[in-house]
Amino acid sequence: MIWKKWGFQDMxxxxxxxxxxxxxxxxxxxxxxxxxxxxxxxIIGYIGPNGAGKSTTVKIMLGIESDYSGEVKLFGHDIxxxxxxxxxxxxxxxxxxxxxxxxxxxxxxxxIGELYGLDSDLAEYKxxxxxxxxxxxxxxxxxxxxxxxxxxxxxxxxxxLLHNPELLFFDEPINGLDANxxxxxxxIMTQLSAQGKTIFYSSxxxxxxxxxxxxxxxxxxxxxxxxxxxxxxxxxxKDGTLEQIFTQLTGFSxxxxxxxxxxxxxxxx
Amino acid sequence: xxxxxxxxxxxxxxxxxTSFDIDYKSMRKILQVKLTMDGRRIPxxxxxxxxxxxxxxxxxxxxxxxxxxxxxxxxxxxxxxxDSYLFQMSLFYGIxxxxxMTSMISDFSSVLLDIRDRNILFPKPxxxxxxxxxxxxxxxxxxxxxxxxxVGIPLIAGLVKNGxxxxxxxxxxxxxxxxxxxxxxxLIYLSILLFFDGEKLKDxxxxxxxxxxxxxMIGYQLLARSFVIIDLTISFEPQWWQVFIFPMWxxxxxxxxxxxxxxxxxxxFSALGVIFPLLSLWLYIKFNPAFEQNLxxxxxxxxxxxxxxxxxxxxxxxxxxxxxxxRTFFRFAGFMMKNERDFKLKxxxxxxxxxxxxxxxxxxxxxxxxxxxxxSNSYLSxxxxxxxxxxxxxxLKFSGKYKGSWIYRVAPITQLRPMxxxxxxxFIFKLYLPVYLLxxxxxxxxxxxxxxxxxxxxxxxxxxxxxxxxxxxxKSLPFSESFEQVNQNNGALVxxxxxxxxxxxxxxxxxxxxxxxIYLYLVISIVTLWMLWKKGFDITWEQVIH
Numbered sequence: 001m002i003w004k005k006w007g008f009q010d011m012x013x014x015x016x017x018x019x020x021x022x023x024x025x026x027x028x029x030x031x032x033x034x035x036x037x038x039x040x041x042x043i044i045g046y047i048g049p050n051g052a053g054k055s056t057t058v059k060i061m062l063g064i065e066s067d068y069s070g071e072v073k074l075f076g077h078d079i080x081x082x083x084x085x086x087x088x089x090x091x092x093x094x095x096x097x098x099x100x101x102x103x104x105x106x107x108x109x110x111x112i113g114e115l116y117g118l119d120s121d122l123a124e125y126k127x128x129x130x131x132x133x134x135x136x137x138x139x140x141x142x143x144x145x146x147x148x149x150x151x152x153x154x155x156x157x158x159x160x161l162l163h164n165p166e167l168l169f170f171d172e173p174i175n176g177l178d179a180n181x182x183x184x185x186x187x188i189m190t191q192l193s194a195q196g197k198t199i200f201y202s203s204x205x206x207x208x209x210x211x212x213x214x215x216x217x218x219x220x221x222x223x224x225x226x227x228x229x230x231x232x233x234x235x236x237x238k239d240g241t242l243e244q245i246f247t248q249l250t251g252f253s254x255x256x257x258x259x260x261x262x263x264x265x266x267x268x269x
Numbered sequence: 270x271x272x273x274x275x276x277x278x279x280x281x282x283x284x285x286x287t288s289f290d291i292d293y294k295s296m297r298k299i300l301q302v303k304l305t306m307d308g309r310r311i312p313x314x315x316x317x318x319x320x321x322x323x324x325x326x327x328x329x330x331x332x333x334x335x336x337x338x339x340x341x342x343x344x345x346x347x348x349x350x351x352d353s354y355l356f357q358m359s360l361f362y363g364i365x366x367x368x369x370m371t372s373m374i375s376d377f378s379s380v381l382l383d384i385r386d387r388n389i390l391f392p393k394p395x396x397x398x399x400x401x402x403x404x405x406x407x408x409x410x411x412x413x414x415x416x417x418x419x420v421g422i423p424l425i426a427g428l429v430k431n432g433x434x435x436x437x438x439x440x441x442x443x444x445x446x447x448x449x450x451x452x453x454x455x456l457i458y459l460s461i462l463l464f465f466d467g468e469k470l471k472d473x474x475x476x477x478x479x480x481x482x483x484x485x486m487i488g489y490q491l492l493a494r495s496f497v498i499i500d501l502t503i504s505f506e507p508q509w510w511q512v513f514i515f516p517m518w519x520x521x522x523x524x525x526x527x528x529x530x531x532x533x534x535x536x537x538f539s540a541l542g543v544i545f546p547l548l549s550l551w552l553y554i555k556f557n558p559a560f561e562q563n564l565x566x567x568x569x570x571x572x573x574x575x576x577x578x579x580x581x582x583x584x585x586x587x588x589x590x591x592x593x594x595x596r597t598f599f600r601f602a603g604f605m606m607k608n609e610r611d612f613k614l615k616x617x618x619x620x621x622x623x624x625x626x627x628x629x630x631x632x633x634x635x636x637x638x639x640x641x642x643x644x645s646n647s648y649l650s651x652x653x654x655x656x657x658x659x660x661x662x663x664x665l666k667f668s669g670k671y672k673g674s675w676i677y678r679v680a681p682i683t684q685l686r687p688m689x690x691x692x693x694x695x696f697i698f699k700l701y702l703p704v705y706l707l708x709x710x711x712x713x714x715x716x717x718x719x720x721x722x723x724x725x726x727x728x729x730x731x732x733x734x735x736x737x738x739x740x741x742x743x744k745s746l747p748f749s750e751s752f753e754q755v756n757q758n759n760g761a762l763v764x765x766x767x768x769x770x771x772x773x774x775x776x777x778x779x780x781x782x783x784x785x786x787i788y789l790y791l792v793i794s795i796v797t798l799w800m801l802w803k804k805g806f807d808i809t810w811e812q813v814i815h
Contacts, residue, residue, distance in 0.1 A: 064679065087681035090679070098670070098675065099673045100605065100668070100673040100748065102608040102610070103604050103605070104608075111597065114596075115680040115682065120596070120600070143468055143608065
């Protein structure tokens with residue numbers, strides 16, 4: 001990683017700084033004092049149980065959710081100052097792939113590219129080329145409605161990268177991709193990070209997170225329960241896999257019992 | 270879940286179904302679930318203010334049948350006027366076929382082309398025959414209601430006037446037509462699916478729906494006047510080419526039985542009228558597996574044609590939209606308006622209507638003396654075509670895919686101005702302009718070149734009107750809300766906005782009273798447009814986020 005090679009921490013290389021972030025939906029607390037700092041080139045595995053607040057954190061950083069307390073700085077600028085220029089440097093793959101799918105791949109991607117300020121010819125060229133390289137070139141002019149789940153996901157990934165962003169938020173990005181495409185995608189991530197792009201990666205597939213992340217942040221009940229490289233987490237928790245660390249840190253130990261109770265109801269006839 | 274009266278009625282036929290190796294219990298369950306789902310599908314206009322409590326019981330499709338009852342009433346005169354069964358009844362059956370066929374395509378397509386059956390029911394231990402019969406019966410139930418609504422009253426009227434035999438023959442004929450229409454629709458779909466992909470089929474269905482809505486809109490206007498136009502007393506001899514007009518087959522059956530006139534051509538027509546429905550039904554059953562197989566095509570699409578951008582289009586675009594952002598949204602809105610079927614279904618009929626309505630008013634004025642037209646100022650009726658503007662401006666914020674609008678929040682959009690101005694320009698140039706130009710050609714032909722300045726004023730006023738509508742209407746990001754949010758209250762608002770169009774027409778009329786008044790009006794319009802265009806789109810993010 002570049003920042004490791006340089007061996008010093010420059011403030012310019014601090015891409016994400018979140019201090020004591022809190023967010024409520026009505027009386028329900030979603031984020032309860034989250035603080036984290038991410039440097040250029042890191043791949044953050046951002047994990048946690050359902051409803052832990054992962055997506056909310058990401059949405060706050062993207063400016064989709066406002067009305068939080070605490071400080072959120074991206075690229076050294078507080079995002080609450082009203083300027084949205086920082087969004088130019090961000091790419092986002094949401095967990096639920098809602099797109100204007102009555103458009104064709106060509107129409108949608110060109111639109112997205114242009115939204116981020118790309119010239120329309122360049123957007124068109126890049127969209128076409130990237131779709132070809134990702135193996136979905138033949139549906140470039142077809143409506144997105146007719147895409148398979150994997151094709152849609154690839155389209156979303158491409159749409160997040162068209163404008164060559166500095167910071168990427170991937171929420172379950174490999175949903176529906178086949179094994180070969182997952183390999184390609186992992187390679188893309190590694191290369192992007194080597195180029196100094198910073199990646200926030202949320203997923204429930206623990207072994208993928210374990211392998212690709214340079215650092216893992218585990219969110220539990222609106223707080224950070226663990227933060228560090230996988231090796232470090234392993235040392236602290238004396239458990240083999242990330243999955244085991246995950247269940248241990250989130251205090252979940254009933255899976256055996258729940259499973260057997262479930263099966264016993266299944267067997268009732 | 271509610272137990273439907275229809276199903277209880279169906280229970281009496283249980284034996285029949287069982288004898289065809291159909292698992293009646295499963296079929297009944299499937300139908301019950303489908304009817305329940307149909308009951309919950311609420312048409313968009315009711316969704317906002319509908320009382321929640323009777324959601325479960327009311328089936329909106331059944332409620333919408335009153336429209337067909339109305340059309341049925343208009344069919345009654347065909348039974349009474351004239352004395353040629355062949356001609357009258359052919360016309361009667363023809364109208365009936367038109368409604369059943371179009372309604373079949375627009376309302377039942379979703380049932381016929383439902384591919385969820387495949388994924389949900391096929392893996393379950395229910396035999397195929399039961400599933401496809403359930404589908405058939407589902408359609409038949411609705412077709413039954415539609416038929417009753419449409420011809421119930423006319424048939425009773427016919428019973429009173431022409432007696433029992435007429436009634437029985439009519440019932441039989443109508444049953445045969447129903448069967449033929451179902452079989453024919455399914456076979457048409459099958460052949461489309463064989464050669465094209467699902468998207469094409471959906472487009473075709475979409476256009477049929479648009480055409481149907483337009484036909485109904487114009488039909489309302491014309492029905493009252495139509496009986497003057499159609500001469501029901503003409504003498505009528507059957508011709509060989511009429512063999513292709515299948516309502517004639519049934520007219521022939523009626524004429525033959527009522528008049529006892531067994532000439533060969535009548536016998537031939539009658540035979541066709543009986544054979545073809547049964548044949549189509551048989552073909553449908555035979556090819557049903559192939560049909561189900563091809564339904565799979567609905568989910569994917571073959572390689573599509575590449576669309577090259579034309580140099581001229583690019584040039585025009587840079588002329589119309591000055592900034593990069595505005596062009597972005599112009600293109601986007603253009604694609605959305607072109608591709609979104611929900612949007613097209615709501616807007617295109619009124620688009621077609623706005624071409625027709627000025628002429629309906631012109632015809633009203635001049636149904637006696639056509640020569641006066643070119644010297645009159647009834648070209649002002651072109652202002653009626655402006656009704657398309659408020660309705661469309663209101664719909665621009667909706668989309669069936671509104672959830673895709675997260676992208677607006679994520680993307681670096683500092684100014685909202687280009688978003689709105691680009692979208693509105695796209696509407697004006699891609700939807701309104703073609704209609705306007707068509708009207709211009711027709712009006713120039715009708716009124717002569719002297720109305721050219723007036724027509725130019727109309728276009729400037731249209732643009733002005735669009736901006737005013739935009740400024741008055743509640744602001745929302747384009748294509749960012751669900752169609753279910755369209756509410757009834759808008760009717761009053763649209764009416765209010767139409768008064769503004771009336772104001773434009775009024776001023777236009779006043780301007781024609783003075784010499785050169787029209788040019789003064791033109792200048793005033795252009796200046797106002799220029800000023801409002803500068804001011805009107807200054808919207809902040811706070812105004813659009815609710």
